Amino acid sequence: MSVHDSSLTSTRQNGEVSMSTTPETEKVPVFRTRDLAVYYGDFRAVRDVNVDINGQEITAFIGPSGCGKSTVLRCFDRMNDLIVGARVEGKVEYHGIDLYDKDVDAVEVRRRVGMVFQKPNPFPKSIYDNLAFGPRLNGVKKKGELDAIVESSLKRAALWDEVKDRLKASAMGLSGGQQQRLCIARCIAVEPDVILMDEPCSALDPIATARIEDLMQEIKRDFTIIIVTHNMQQAARVSDRTAFFTTEVNPESDRRTGVLVEFDFTEKIFSNPGDERTEAYVTGRFG
Amino acid sequence: MSLTTPDRFGAQSANEVTVRLTSSSRDVKGRAVEWTLLSTLLISLLILVALIVNLVDRAWPILSGRLGDFLSSGIDASSAADAGVWQAIRGTLILSVIVAVVAFPLGIACAVYLEEYAGKSKVAGLIRINVRNLAGVPSIVYGILGLTIFVKFAGGLTGGRTVISGGLALSVLVLPVVIITASEALRAVPRSIREGALGVGATQWETVRSHVLPSAAPGILTGTVLALSRAAGEAAPILLVGAVTGLLRTGNQSLWTQITDGGFTSMPVAIFSYARQTGADFQAVTGAASLILLILVILINGLAIWLRNRFERSW
Amino acid sequence: MAHATGQWQTTDLKLSSDRRRSDTRMRWLFTAAALTTLVVTLLIIFILFRDAWSYFVEVPKADLWTLGWFPRRGYFDVKTLVVGTLMVTGIAMLIAVPLGLGVAIYLSEFARPRVRKFLKPIIEILAGIPSVVLGYFAISFINPNIITALVGGANKAFNIAAAGVAVGILTVPIIASVTEDALRAVPLSLREASYGLGARRVPTVFRVVLPASISGVVAALILGISRAIGETMVVAIAAGAVGGGLFSTDPFKPGQTMTAAMAALGFGSDQVAGDGLAFQSLFFIGFLLFVFTLLLNLLGDRLVRRVREEY
Numbered sequence: 032m033s034v035h036d037s038s039l040t041s042t043r044q045n046g047e048v049s050m051s052t053t054p055e056t057e058k059v060p061v062f063r064t065r066d067l068a069v070y071y072g073d074f075r076a077v078r079d080v081n082v083d084i085n086g087q088e089i090t091a092f093i094g095p096s097g098c099g100k101s102t103v104l105r106c107f108d109r110m111n112d113l114i115v116g117a118r119v120e121g122k123v124e125y126h127g128i129d130l131y132d133k134d135v136d137a138v139e140v141r142r143r144v145g146m147v148f149q150k151p152n153p154f155p156k157s158i159y160d161n162l163a164f165g166p167r168l169n170g171v172k173k174k175g176e177l178d179a180i181v182e183s184s185l186k187r188a189a190l191w192d193e194v195k196d197r198l199k200a201s202a203m204g205l206s207g208g209q210q211q212r213l214c215i216a217r218c219i220a221v222e223p224d225v226i227l228m229d230e231p232c233s234a235l236d237p238i239a240t241a242r243i244e245d246l247m248q249e250i251k252r253d254f255t256i257i258i259v260t261h262n263m264q265q266a267a268r269v270s271d272r273t274a275f276f277t278t279e280v281n282p283e284s285d286r287r288t289g290v291l292v293e294f295d296f297t298e299k300i301f302s303n304p305g306d307e308r309t310e311a312y313v314t315g316r317f318g
Numbered sequence: 319m320s321l322t323t324p325d326r327f328g329a330q331s332a333n334e335v336t337v338r339l340t341s342s343s344r345d346v347k348g349r350a351v352e353w354t355l356l357s358t359l360l361i362s363l364l365i366l367v368a369l370i371v372n373l374v375d376r377a378w379p380i381l382s383g384r385l386g387d388f389l390s391s392g393i394d395a396s397s398a399a400d401a402g403v404w405q406a407i408r409g410t411l412i413l414s415v416i417v418a419v420v421a422f423p424l425g426i427a428c429a430v431y432l433e434e435y436a437g438k439s440k441v442a443g444l445i446r447i448n449v450r451n452l453a454g455v456p457s458i459v460y461g462i463l464g465l466t467i468f469v470k471f472a473g474g475l476t477g478g479r480t481v482i483s484g485g486l487a488l489s490v491l492v493l494p495v496v497i498i499t500a501s502e503a504l505r506a507v508p509r510s511i512r513e514g515a516l517g518v519g520a521t522q523w524e525t526v527r528s529h530v531l532p533s534a535a536p537g538i539l540t541g542t543v544l545a546l547s548r549a550a551g552e553a554a555p556i557l558l559v560g561a562v563t564g565l566l567r568t569g570n571q572s573l574w575t576q577i578t579d580g581g582f583t584s585m586p587v588a589i590f591s592y593a594r595q596t597g598a599d600f601q602a603v604t605g606a607a608s609l610i611l612l613i614l615v616i617l618i619n620g621l622a623i624w625l626r627n628r629f630e631r632s633w
Numbered sequence: 634m635a636h637a638t639g640q641w642q643t644t645d646l647k648l649s650s651d652r653r654r655s656d657t658r659m660r661w662l663f664t665a666a667a668l669t670t671l672v673v674t675l676l677i678i679f680i681l682f683r684d685a686w687s688y689f690v691e692v693p694k695a696d697l698w699t700l701g702w703f704p705r706r707g708y709f710d711v712k713t714l715v716v717g718t719l720m721v722t723g724i725a726m727l728i729a730v731p732l733g734l735g736v737a738i739y740l741s742e743f744a745r746p747r748v749r750k751f752l753k754p755i756i757e758i759l760a761g762i763p764s765v766v767l768g769y770f771a772i773s774f775i776n777p778n779i780i781t782a783l784v785g786g787a788n789k790a791f792n793i794a795a796a797g798v799a800v801g802i803l804t805v806p807i808i809a810s811v812t813e814d815a816l817r818a819v820p821l822s823l824r825e826a827s828y829g830l831g832a833r834r835v836p837t838v839f840r841v842v843l844p845a846s847i848s849g850v851v852a853a854l855i856l857g858i859s860r861a862i863g864e865t866m867v868v869a870i871a872a873g874a875v876g877g878g879l880f881s882t883d884p885f886k887p888g889q890t891m892t893a894a895m896a897a898l899g900f901g902s903d904q905v906a907g908d909g910l911a912f913q914s915l916f917f918i919g920f921l922l923f924v925f926t927l928l929l930n931l932l933g934d935r936l937v938r939r940v941r942e943e944y
Contacts, residue, residue: 059640113516115437126641136648138656142519143646152510154529164528165518168652214514221518348835352743358735363755365802369762372774427666435663445667447934448674454856454930455923456863458895459677462919465899466680490673497670521648521656551763554865557900586866589765593772593870601773608766619761623754 059127061086061225061255062107067121069102069111075281076102077289080121082274086224089247089256091266091297094276094312099289100259103276104227106130107257108144109137142169145218149230151210153202153217158194161202161213165221180220187253188216189246208239215246219254226250228258232265244269263313266297273300275309373612376605388606393583395564395591398599403607405566406588409481410550410614412577413584416485417492417549422542424489425496429538432497433504434526453494460491461558469559479560481582487555492545499541503534536629543622547615553586563591585611681923684916692910701879702889704903704911713880714918717793717890718862721872724797724884725804725861730854732801733808737853740809741816742838760806768870771799776871780885787885791873794884799867808857815849815940816842852936859929862891863922869896891918 062084069076077099084090084107092100102111109130111117123130130140142165154161162181171177181198185191190212194205202213211231218226228247232240247256247269260266266273274294278287293300293309304310374381380388391402428449436442464487468476476483507530515525531538557563562581576582583591589611592604692709702713736756740749776795781787787794819842827837843850873887881888889897897903898915905911 108517110513110517113513115439125646128641128643128646130646132643134643135646136653138516138519138521138652139646139648140519141517145519146513146517148510148513148517150510152508152514154511154514155533164515164520168518168520168524170649217514217518345833345835348833351835352739355735355739355743358732359739359752359755362732362736362759362805363752366755366759368774369766369770372770373766376773424666424669427663428670431663431667435660436667445670447931449670450934451927451930452670452674454859454863454926454933455677456865456892456926458863458865458892458899459681459919459923461899462895462916463673463677463680467676493670493673521652523656523659524652526659547761551761551765553763553765554869554896554899557896563900586763586765589763589769590866590870593765593769604769605773608769611763612766615761615763616758619757623757 060084061126062257063122063124063127064103064106065122065124067103067106067119067123069099069106070118070120071114072116074284074286075288077276077291080291082291082294084225084255084257085272086255087251087253088271089251089258089269091270091273092257092259092276093261093263093266093273094289094292095278096261097287097289098276098278100274100276101229102289104229104257104259105146107225107227108141108146110141110146112137142221143223144225144227145221145223146227146229147211147214147218147231150234151207151214153205153210153213155201155203157199158202158205158213159198161217162220165217169221184216184220187219187250188212189242189249190216206239208235208242211235211239211243212246215243215250219250223254225255225257228256230259230261232260232262240265263301267301270297273297275300275304275306275312277308277312370609370612373605373609376601377609378605379602380606381609385606388603389610393562393564393566393588393591395595398595398597398603401592401600401603403585403588403610406583406585406607407610409484409561409582409584409587412481412582413485413488413556414546414550416482417489417546418542420486421489421493421496421545421549425493425542425545426500426538428493428497429500429504430526430531433501434522434530449494449497453498456554457491457552458554458558460487461555463487463490464555464559477578479581480579481577484556484559484561484582484584487559488549488552491552491555492549495545495548496542499544500534500538503537503541504530506537507533536625539629540622540626543618543625547618547622550618551586551611551615553584553590556584556587557590561587563587585614677923681916681920684913685920688910688913688917692914702894703878704894704898704914705905707910709914710880711918711921713878714889714891714894716880716882717872717878717888718892720793720882720884720888721797721800721864721868721890722858722861724794725801725864726854726858728798728801729804729808729857729861733805733853733857734812734850736805736809737812737816738838738843741813742834742842756806756809759802760810762803764803764864764866765870767799767803768796768867771795771867771871775799784885788873788887791871791887792885793872793888796868796872796888796890797884799871800861800864803864803867804857804861807860808853811853811856811937812846812850815846815853815937818849818940819845846940848936849940852933852940855929855933855936859926859933862929863926865892865896868893869901891922894918895922 060083062082064080064082067080068078080103092104094100105111106119106123107125107130111119119131125140125144128135154164159181162184163177166177166180171180182191185194190209193209202210205213215226232243235243244265247258250256258266258270272295275292276289277292279290280287293304293306295305300309301313304313388402389407390404391400392405393403394401428445432442432446436445464483468483468486469478476486511529511533512525515529520528560581562583566581566583585607589604589607592600592607696707696709697711699708699710701708702710740753744752772791772795775798776787776789776792779798780792780795781789784794823841823845824837827841832840868890869892872890872893878887878889894903895915895918898905898912903911
């Protein structure tokens with residue numbers, strides 16, 4: 032079903048993909064899931080997900096509505112914990128550690144695994160306070176240090192030049208695209224190593240979208256990025272690997288369960304997919 | 319059977335439609351109903367006006383004659399000429415402070431539990447139903463509670479029939495109101511704000527403290543002011559706890575002693591006391607006291623409404 | 634990155650203990666606050682029941698069905714109080730239901746937004762009037778100018794009817810606001826369906842919107858009744874019955890209700906010190922009152938929630 036090999040890394044240069052192998056004593060993937068399934072009460076929303084997410088790559092989850100892509104994404108930062116009745120089965124490993132181990136604190140996980148949401152959600156506070164919130168929680172108190180973190184986060188999110196003169200202004204006054212970049216900067220400010228993005232551009236216009244896609248390419252050097260998108264072209268443009276999900280109708284209950292169909296290098300998924308369902312989706316025969 | 323519409327139907331319905339469209343201004347029955355409904359609102363307004371006019375009319379001798387004296391005299395149910403509301407006003411103020419100090423934090427904390435921590439669990443459902451019921455319990459029952467617990471059982475701590483016991487009884491009375499309004503204010507804060515905070519690695523308390531409570535503050539404030547206005551108008555619990563209705567001598571005791579040890583009264587209690595007195599001269603006293611309390615309550619409610627409008631956020 | 638090389642440990646994903654402890658502590662604080670509300674209810678039930686039971690056990694049962702309610706003389710005719718309460722509540726509802734429903738329907742279905750903004754405060758102010766002020770209004774205005782003007786034989790100082798009217802005024806806001814919520818909960822699409830068929834506003838309101846919100850309207854009435862039953866100060870001031878009351882079904886005479894009887898026992902003319910039977914009757918009546926209003930509130934609450942769920 033899915034083809035992945037943690038000893039393979041791909042690099043993109045000038046549109047060409049070259050493969051190199053690393054020795055066997057190797058890199059543990061950032062995330063590894065084994066037979067992951069998520070239940071809401073009795074309803075199984077998604078099943079049998081097996082993926083390896085590698086560091087410094089952008090992985091895209093694509094598929095039709097209701098196939099569980101966001102649900103799976105939210106497993107990686109334990110946001111599903113917040114939903115009453117949600118249950119995760121199977122294994123999710125983060126740098127080799129069981130993410131759902133009882134000794135693992137979800138709050139710490141969420142610092143390291145940041146999330147950007149579909150609708151930008153800046154706090155109704157100043158731009159400065161939006162960014163300083165996370166670092167302050169982690170014990171950074173001195174104004175000098177906070178200033179530095181705010182500036183560097185905004186620079187890395189390509190927002191500094193636009194807001195450097197009005198850091199005390201309300202974040203709600205920014206445009207949609209700016210707000211989303213603010214949210215990305217807010218994640219960056221707590222020095223995560225993964226950034227999850229749940230359809231981050233679906234509420235934005237094409238120009239703002241393009242800027243965020245460029246941003247993603249810049250920051251992928253420092254962060255592992257997983258993006259859920261139902262814009263296939265976006266997935267083809269930005270990601271290194273792509274996972275295609277679809278829904279299956281459960282004959283007894285007539286409800287749809289999400290399932291992972293194929294997971295491979297983006298090039299392969301879009302040019303020569305292994306599964307016919309993948310092919311049907313990416314060629315637009317169904318959506 | 320043909321499915322076409324015969325001509326005569328076509329003509330008829332065209333006619334009817336024309337009639338309907340052109341005669342809407344002559345919908346007599348509808349207008350009559352609308353005016354009847356409006357009249358209920360006008361009757362309510364009339365009642366309010368009658369109330370105020372009646373109070374002013376009764377209170378006139380005092381309002382025009384000895385208002386200053388009235389406001390500075392103590393409660394005295396035996397002599398209308400000496401009767402005043404100064405102690406009652408002070409009692410109401412102290413009671414309000416106690417209610418603010420006790421009921422608000424407790425009520426807001428309970429609301430935070432219900433909205434932020436307990437969600438849809440069974441315990442939360444039970445507590446919610448319980449709070450809604452407590453909101454409908456007759457106020458005199460809270461008086462019994464106050465008498466038994468705060469005056470008798472905890473008499474050592476509260477000093478017995480003191481303004482502290484009264485304040486505590488009132489706090490329990492308005493607690494459900496605070497909880498319900500604070501819950502609504504918390505629920506109005508969009509989920510996305512909480513997700514944003516949790517998403518960068520904040521604990522639940524950190525999220526509530528830094529984002530949810532500040533956002534909900536205006537709504538909570540409005541609710542607590544309304545609760546205060548409710549507490550200011552209550553008499554039954556205070557009377558059961560032992561408010562003084564006749565004559566309250568405080569002599570030269572310090573404020574602290576008076577609070578912890580002495581008798582007390584409040585505006586609604588004073589009104590009750592004066593209303594009971596037969597004698598035409600007490601009419602003015604009761605009327606004046608009622609007017610003052612009414613103005614006080616309207617001002618507090620007005621403050622709440624102003625706060626609500628000023629800080630109204632559109633998400 | 635925290636770990637460029639080497640294995641990650643579970644302990645890497647632990648939260649700073651300060652923050653974790655602080656979070657746990659606050660959680661317990663909030664839980665405790667919520668539990669106090671349960672404690673309050675339990676206390677009320679316990680306090681009322683304890684003395685109510687002891688009273689009920691001790692009281693000579695014949696004294697519970699006698700000529701009237703004179704607690705200090707040992708006459709504990711409960712039906713006097715219940716009938717008195719029913720009369721006051723009945724008269725109150727006669728006033729409050731038409732006014733409350735009418736106001737709600739007008740504000741929700743007919744008033745233009747600007748008009749609504751002006752008129753709604755009337756009800757909000759009405760809701761804020763302290764009950765002692767309305768009690769005084771009853772004896773100072775309602776009784777002389779309305780009741781005795783209309784009914785010659787009415788008691789000129791105190792009677793049930795005057796108290797009932799005042800309690801009615803007090804109940805209008807709660808009926809109005811719950812009904813208005815119920816009406817506004819009816820979705821626009823239902824109204825549009827009716828207008829689309831050519832119906833005018835009045836038939837739409839009375840044949841479509843009201844029936845759709847009927848459980849909310851019933852809830853409003855139930856909550857209104859509960860409020861009227863529990864009103865104390867108005868009846869304490871305006872219904873008379875100083876020193877007890879004979880059994881009576883005449884609303885134009887002074888009368889005694891459950892709450893007025895409690896008021897008299899607690900701080901009025903029947904005030905007794907000590908724990909005698911008379912004083913304990915306060916708890917007995919209180920217990921009955923608590924149970925009545927509890928049942929009514931539970932019922933009203935269930936109906937309100939059903940309205941919310943339906944839409």
